[in-house]
Amino acid sequence: MRARTAVVCSVADQGVAALTNILVLVVAARLSTVADFARFSAVYLVFTVLLGVSGAYTGQPLVLRRGASDGTRGACRSAIGFTLLVSAAVGGLLAAVCAVLPGETARALTVLGLVLPVVLAQDTARYAFATLHAQHMALAADTLRLACVLGALAVQPHGAPAARLVMVWGLSALPALVLSAIALHRRTAGTPVLLRPLLAKGHLGRRFVVEFGVGNATSQLSVLGLGAVGNPLVVGALRGATTLFGPLNVLFTSATGFGPPLLGRLATDRLRVRATAALGALLALAAAGWATVLALLPGSVGRHLLGDTWPTAAALLPATGSQYAAMAVGTCGLLALRLLDPRATLSIQVVFSVAAVAFLVGGYLFAGVMGAAWGLCLGSVCKAVATWTRVARLTRRSTSGQAPVSASAVGSGP
Known part of the structure; x- marks a missing residue:
C-alpha cells in the first residue's frame, strides 16, 4: 500500500472508531432511563480503561516493529492470541466476582x-x-463494526437494561472480529505463536502501561480533586472545554498509536524526526484553527452543544486551544522518541504529568478556573520542550555513531 493511502486509511479508521464510541453512548442514552444510562456509562468507562491498558501493553509495542519479516508477522499473530487469553482470564x-454481587451495575459488569x-x-x-501495512483492512473491519453495533442497538426496546445493552454492544463486534481473523490468517499463516516475549521482563508494554496510567489518570484525578475540595464548576468547565476538542484527540491517537509503521518506511532516523516535526507543526496549526472556529461560534450554537456550560467553556477556549497546540507538538515529540528509543518516554511522562498537576493546582489557586486552564497549558508547553530537547540529543547521538535502542528490537527479552 502506498504511504499516502495508508495515512488516509489510518486517519479514517481512527475517525470511524471514535465515531463508534460516540454513537454507542448517544444511542444508549436514547434507549435507556437515566439510571440505566448511568450504569451503562459506568461499565463503558471500565471498558475504556481496560482498552487503554490492552493497547498500551500489546498494541503500542507491536506497531514499533519494522519490516515484513516472519518475526513481525508472528508477533501480530501472537498479539491476537495473547489478547484473547488474557482478556478471557x-x-x-x-464476571465471576460481579455475578455474586447484587444490583444492575454488577450484572452489567458481569456481561x-x-x-x-x-x-x-x-x-x-x-x-x-x-x-502489516494493511490499514485498509482495519478501516473495513471497524466500518463493519460500526454498522453492526448501530443496527443491533437500534432494534432494542426503549428502557432496555444496561446488561442487555452491554451484551448487544459486545456481541455486535463478532462479525468485525471474524473478518479481521480471516484477513490476518492469510497474512500470518505459518508463523509461530510465541507468548513468552510478551511476558518477558524487558517487554515495552510494561512501560507503556505505566505511561498510560500516569498520563491519563493524574490529570483526570487532579481535575476531579479540585472539584471535590474547591469549586465543582471547575470539573464541568474544564471538561466542557476539552470536549470541544474531541476531533483533535482522534488525530493525536492516530499519530501515536498508528504513526510508527508509516514513519518506519523512511530510510533514516533523521528523516523520521523531520517528518514527525512536520506532523507536529500541522497538528498544532489544526489545533489553532479549530480553536478559532470554536471562538467564532454564535452563542446559540455553543449552548446547543454544551448547554449552560458553554459561557464558561467559551472563556477557556484561548487557554485550551493553546494547550492543544502544545499537546500536538509534545505528542509528536513522544512519537519521535518512540521511534528513536522507546524506553526514553517513561521518565518524561512521569515527570511532566506531575508537573502539569502542580501547574493546574497553582493556576487555580492564583486565578481560579482560568488559571487552572492556563496551568494545564503551561504543563503541556514544558512537556513539549523537554520532549523535543530529548529528541535532539538522541538524534545527535545517532548521527555520531552511538545508536540508541532500536525499535525493531521491540518484543525481545532484556
Whole structure:
C-alpha cells in the first residue's frame, strides 16, 4: 500500500472508531432511563480503561516493529492470541466476582467480562493491520463494526437494561472480529505463536502501561480533586472545554498509536524526526484553527452543544486551544522518541504529568478556573520542550555513531 493511502486509511479508521464510541453512548442514552444510562456509562468507562491498558501493553509495542519479516508477522499473530487469553482470564474473573454481587451495575459488569475477549481482540487486530501495512483492512473491519453495533442497538426496546445493552454492544463486534481473523490468517499463516516475549521482563508494554496510567489518570484525578475540595464548576468547565476538542484527540491517537509503521518506511532516523516535526507543526496549526472556529461560534450554537456550560467553556477556549497546540507538538515529540528509543518516554511522562498537576493546582489557586486552564497549558508547553530537547540529543547521538535502542528490537527479552 502506498504511504499516502495508508495515512488516509489510518486517519479514517481512527475517525470511524471514535465515531463508534460516540454513537454507542448517544444511542444508549436514547434507549435507556437515566439510571440505566448511568450504569451503562459506568461499565463503558471500565471498558475504556481496560482498552487503554490492552493497547498500551500489546498494541503500542507491536506497531514499533519494522519490516515484513516472519518475526513481525508472528508477533501480530501472537498479539491476537495473547489478547484473547488474557482478556478471557480478566473477563472471567470480572464476571465471576460481579455475578455474586447484587444490583444492575454488577450484572452489567458481569456481561462486560463475558464479551471482553471479543472487543479487546478486535482492537488488537487494528494494531496488527497497522504493523502489516494493511490499514485498509482495519478501516473495513471497524466500518463493519460500526454498522453492526448501530443496527443491533437500534432494534432494542426503549428502557432496555444496561446488561442487555452491554451484551448487544459486545456481541455486535463478532462479525468485525471474524473478518479481521480471516484477513490476518492469510497474512500470518505459518508463523509461530510465541507468548513468552510478551511476558518477558524487558517487554515495552510494561512501560507503556505505566505511561498510560500516569498520563491519563493524574490529570483526570487532579481535575476531579479540585472539584471535590474547591469549586465543582471547575470539573464541568474544564471538561466542557476539552470536549470541544474531541476531533483533535482522534488525530493525536492516530499519530501515536498508528504513526510508527508509516514513519518506519523512511530510510533514516533523521528523516523520521523531520517528518514527525512536520506532523507536529500541522497538528498544532489544526489545533489553532479549530480553536478559532470554536471562538467564532454564535452563542446559540455553543449552548446547543454544551448547554449552560458553554459561557464558561467559551472563556477557556484561548487557554485550551493553546494547550492543544502544545499537546500536538509534545505528542509528536513522544512519537519521535518512540521511534528513536522507546524506553526514553517513561521518565518524561512521569515527570511532566506531575508537573502539569502542580501547574493546574497553582493556576487555580492564583486565578481560579482560568488559571487552572492556563496551568494545564503551561504543563503541556514544558512537556513539549523537554520532549523535543530529548529528541535532539538522541538524534545527535545517532548521527555520531552511538545508536540508541532500536525499535525493531521491540518484543525481545532484556
